Amino acid sequence: MDYAASYLQLLLTMDMTVRLSVALILACLAGLFSERAGIFDIGLEGKMLISAFLSATVAYETNSAWLGVLAAIAGSLVFSAIHGLASITFRGNQLISGVALNFLASGLTVVVGNAWYHQGGRTPTLTGAGRFHEITLPFIDTFNHIPVFGHFYAEVISGHKPIVYIAFLVVPLTWWILFRTRFGLRLRAVGENPASVDTAGISVVRLRYSAVMIAGVLCGIAGAYLATSQAAGFGREMTAGRGYIALAALIFAKWRPFYALGATLLFGLLEAISNLYPNINVFNLFDIPVQFTQALPYILTVVILAGFVGKAVPPKAGGEPYVKER
Amino acid sequence: MEKMPRWADVALVPLINVILAFFVSGLVVLAIGENPFRAIWIMISGSLGSTSGIGYTLYYATNYMFTGLAVAIAFHARLFNIGGEGQAAIGGVGAALVLLAFNWPYWWMALPFAVLGAALFGGAWALVPAYLQAKRGSHIVITTIMFNFIAAALMGYLLNGVMKNPNTQNAETVAFPPGTHLPTAYEVLAPLGIHFSKSTPLNVSFLLALGCAVLVWFILWRTRLGYEIRAFGHNENAARYAGINAVRITIITLMISGALAGLLSINAVMGQQGLLIKEFVEGAGFVGIAVALMGRSHPFGIVLASLLFGMLTQGGFELTWDMPDVSREMVLVIQALIILFTGALDNMVRDPVERLFLRIGKKKD
Numbered sequence: 117m118d119y120a121a122s123y124l125q126l127l128l129t130m131d132m133t134v135r136l137s138v139a140l141i142l143a144c145l146a147g148l149f150s151e152r153a154g155i156f157d158i159g160l161e162g163k164m165l166i167s168a169f170l171s172a173t174v175a176y177e178t179n180s181a182w183l184g185v186l187a188a189i190a191g192s193l194v195f196s197a198i199h200g201l202a203s204i205t206f207r208g209n210q211l212i213s214g215v216a217l218n219f220l221a222s223g224l225t226v227v228v229g230n231a232w233y234h235q236g237g238r239t240p241t242l243t244g245a246g247r248f249h250e251i252t253l254p255f256i257d258t259f260n261h262i263p264v265f266g267h268f269y270a271e272v273i274s275g276h277k278p279i280v281y282i283a284f285l286v287v288p289l290t291w292w293i294l295f296r297t298r299f300g301l302r303l304r305a306v307g308e309n310p311a312s313v314d315t316a317g318i319s320v321v322r323l324r325y326s327a328v329m330i331a332g333v334l335c336g337i338a339g340a341y342l343a344t345s346q347a348a349g350f351g352r353e354m355t356a357g358r359g360y361i362a363l364a365a366l367i368f369a370k371w372r373p374f375y376a377l378g379a380t381l382l383f384g385l386l387e388a389i390s391n392l393y394p395n396i397n398v399f400n401l402f403d404i405p406v407q408f409t410q411a412l413p414y415i416l417t418v419v420i421l422a423g424f425v426g427k428a429v430p431p432k433a434g435g436e437p438y439v440k441e442r
Numbered sequence: 443m444e445k446m447p448r449w450a451d452v453a454l455v456p457l458i459n460v461i462l463a464f465f466v467s468g469l470v471v472l473a474i475g476e477n478p479f480r481a482i483w484i485m486i487s488g489s490l491g492s493t494s495g496i497g498y499t500l501y502y503a504t505n506y507m508f509t510g511l512a513v514a515i516a517f518h519a520r521l522f523n524i525g526g527e528g529q530a531a532i533g534g535v536g537a538a539l540v541l542l543a544f545n546w547p548y549w550w551m552a553l554p555f556a557v558l559g560a561a562l563f564g565g566a567w568a569l570v571p572a573y574l575q576a577k578r579g580s581h582i583v584i585t586t587i588m589f590n591f592i593a594a595a596l597m598g599y600l601l602n603g604v605m606k607n608p609n610t611q612n613a614e615t616v617a618f619p620p621g622t623h624l625p626t627a628y629e630v631l632a633p634l635g636i637h638f639s640k641s642t643p644l645n646v647s648f649l650l651a652l653g654c655a656v657l658v659w660f661i662l663w664r665t666r667l668g669y670e671i672r673a674f675g676h677n678e679n680a681a682r683y684a685g686i687n688a689v690r691i692t693i694i695t696l697m698i699s700g701a702l703a704g705l706l707s708i709n710a711v712m713g714q715q716g717l718l719i720k721e722f723v724e725g726a727g728f729v730g731i732a733v734a735l736m737g738r739s740h741p742f743g744i745v746l747a748s749l750l751f752g753m754l755t756q757g758g759f760e761l762t763w764d765m766p767d768v769s770r771e772m773v774l775v776i777q778a779l780i781i782l783f784t785g786a787l788d789n790m791v792r793d794p795v796e797r798l799f800l801r802i803g804k805k806k807d
Contacts, residue, residue, distance in 0.1 A: 202782070219774055415592060421584060421588075
């Protein structure tokens, strides 16, 4: 086989992996903030869906992709506030709240989308400034002369849309906030032992609300990425389970930011493979059916949750409402 | 002193929750630019105004009874099964395999075996998530959702492959033998001199669903297994100390849950379609969550909640005819709001109501 051609094929796969991982990375980090503070968030999916819808409509109406992102964050924050209200203020079941928000998003997006655009829940295709476009990073011509790295830089590192770079910057930022700031220390403490945080005179409620809200912002960007960068408009159920996959990746990553990056890239790679090579032929013996490659991310999620890849210890107080002693 | 009377706990608080959910739904309809009161009227007359409407309402209610019972029995063991959608789909495969295996002469001969096939396959689809929850502590909510996606892919594979009818382009099986046709409401009621609409898919599965409700009640409150399920749900550690095997209870409960969801296919596949298609569940697995929460996980409450959701679904279809701007996903919005208010925001209503009753109680003393 021709080495140059297969190297190009590899770069193409890596490039697609990066593109398909972005929404997962942001959603996974959203879950990380929330769960580190002790709030389960099954509703990542719904938050991404509603923000994808809002970003698509606002970007279409204003012809500005950045305004679309702002609208997406705003919508996602409303959902986060409801989740906070249910699980922090009213000490309700966090799983049920998340599931309800997911259904609410999948219903509302189609009902409102249909009423506005009459396209069966889809929004009109975004063009021009309504969409994000690829950024070509500097030094392409300089690096071009370096044999292997030159192509890698041009294909995989350069030529992505703005949110891609934002997502990859959020990973170290998350690490810094969680492990190098006072806020991060308190946030992690409130997920492990809220009573001790309370004893120290710090508000558990405020910390948990801020974690849930940060999750809202990140899900908003993730949703906006799906509708304004990965696709050119909103399609019904376009999140396709990414919120749940992000949660599985979070467990795989043992609730750590850089591990989360690795885990989500793995899922991105699986999706890229099923997109690029739908019919894989195994040693000329039989074809792997396309449905199997499509289901692969979901199957891997189950395998990861089954803990066949090492034991993960979740934050201790996760999912438990905090009741102050009286 | 009791915090509040029992009727307030089981009826008043849920009622306020549901009213709140409908109020917010009304706001959504208003935001779309339609009149919510007219929408309610169209839904009520569309679902109860004719025998055809009633037939469809009860047909959908039958589906929701199966999935609602499935979610409820798992709730009693404090397990959240969101996999009803996939379990019902795979249950349909089980039923279809049975119905296609022989040239069944009579429906009453085929029915018990089809029930067995649907329940076995539905239960089996819950087995892996159940085992992983019990043995490896993996999150049942996420695994069951993943199994919904995997079930959809598997259905696509089967119905485009080995189970496909070669004479059509569609992803579906060949028609079941005519002997497997379940008597419809029209056929049952006509000899009694009652004229019921011919066009509705309502069939004897409705009685099967009611039977399942009684059975679930019996299992939960009249058997040792039911006691163990409820004990496990109330306090896992106490149940363990009392000698209840946590792994066994988790797996059995979830398999019963999956089996109940699988039975949906008796109504939708054997009763209505007469062949297996890919998307016959149509979200009923998810509606089951709202039904179980609204019915407070009690079979009687679930039957009532199913009827309400049957009305919503059928009324929702009528609504899309009269108000083209309101699509049928409106039902999904209402369902989500009911789950939100009765399930997650319950304390928002409960706390003030409790305080109110405490104040009334103090005055009496």
